[in-house]
Amino acid sequence: MKFMEAKFETKSFSKAFIGDSHYRDIFSGNPENVNYYEKTVRDTLEVITHFLQTRQNPLGDTSVHRNRNKIDHIPIDPKETISIKECLSELCDIYIDNATAFHHSSYVAHLNCPILIPTLAAEMIISSINSSMDTWDQSIGATAIELRLVEWMGKKIRYQEGFDGIFTSGGTQSNLMGLLLARDTYIKKNYDMIPDQHGLPSDAKKFRIFCSEVSHFSLSKGASILGLGKDAIVSVPVDLQYKMDLSLLEQMILEEKRQGNLPIAIIATAGTTDFGSIDPLTEIAAIAREHSIWFHVDAAYGGGLLLSRKQRTRLSGIEYSDSCTIDLHKTFFQPISASMFLMKDHRNTSFIQYYADYLNPKEQEADGIPNLVKKSIQTTRRFDALKFWFTLRTVGEDKLGNYIDEIIELSKETFHVLNNRDNFEVLNYPEISALVFRYIPKNFPDNRLTQLNQNIKKAIFESGKAMIAGTKVKNEFYLKFTLLNPMTTIEEIQKVIDLIEETGEQQSKHLI
Ligand SMILES: Cc1ncc(COP(=O)(O)O)c(C=O)c1O
Known part of the structure; x- marks a missing residue:
């Protein structure tokens, strides 16, 4: 009874505070607001078109001090709200006029690509409809599209039947998933324990992951997040082409074993961040097989080569990987964020799967209802796959x-x-x-x-x-x-x- 009263009080308080009509005006779901929605989109489009058409340089004012100063002086106060048009105009001054223009020909810096127009149509739909990819009931149709694209990408990699995958927020998350599966597969195989249930064996501090000295820092970060510590990473020197030196890799694996440490994975990079060099994938796959350890390919950068008739062979050997990372927001010209994690054997999802009664009860599976949350380390997740769907349907591979x-x-x-x-x-x-x-x-x-x-x-x-x-x-x-x-x-x-x-x-x- 007391609880009910408290609930009532909150409701009447919030209505009085916000004002009855005021709060309805603003939600996209109210059919009466269609004009407001359209005008907002038109005004925004004007600002974006201006940005795209008139930018002379890739950068505007780069001063941290001036930028922060302007932003710090803007009131974030309920009594001083402004219209969308005013907000857009203010935004030009504090952000858009100075934002880095990745589409500009003199932007030649980081691994950030110009983006394809069809993906922008998709972006609008993604955020307007706001499907969440964790469960089928929140993403009817969207889940099927994502599944189809995972299947498409797995085939491009030339994985055999039985592979699986998931869209992720970026290469860092995809690499983390690769390391997680490597760790848990090793634990399951070698210890009498269920890794996702029991945690890590005391031997975990001896686990070793081999990657080249010019591999991406997300591997080291991933090892640390997974409780293995950065010391688990063994940096293998590269040759003159900045590719992992295979003879040193073999020697270093043996040396770690001799010291009592436990090699659990080799991570090859297909497109290193600094040099774009591609490690010899087929040979590394053979070494991983010989030592019965996980083989992950970080193709965050080089993944796009899968679609090039001239360059595809440079990725030969990726099909032997146990898992791999493909960033769509790099060489597939997609807006941030869009990445994929693929695994050769779908059964490995068991290490991350979780059934929550409120979300994805196990019984639903018997009815053939797909649920992607059991393959992801995220719960609520954007429908980023739609951008790639638009790209393949309107631009083509x-x-x-x-x-x-x-x-x-x-x-x-x-x-x-x-x-x-x-x-x-x-x-x-x-x-x-x-x-x-x-x-x-x-x-x-x-x-x-x-x-x-x-x-x-x-x-x-x-x-x-x-x-x-x-x-x-x-x-x-x-x-x-x-x-x-x-x-x-x-x-x-x-x-x-x-x-x-x-x-x-x-x-x-x-x-x-
Ligand atoms: C080779 C490689 N792997 C992983 C990453 C991390 O990707 P993200 O920034 O999408 O998390 C990068 C980023 O540049 C990269 O170059």
């Missing part, structure tokens, strides 16, 4: 494959341009579309090259005229291009290289 070929060609041309200029040292011939290089003016002291190239990167960023990335190789700083825009021409890249040269010339004067 052949065109996607051609875009990949174009960025690889552009990267090769870029290599030659850089290599033919006396003032540049290039570290790698691009296997996909990443190039690591530095500016080295004549008669400039070697020990100041790191500082010089850091200054170049910073000065160019602050000018807003281009955005290039940087990384360290053997403790020396290098500049980096990641080319993911098939619309970019070599002439446009040459302009960025000219800018680097001009900036380098100016900056070098301050350092001698």
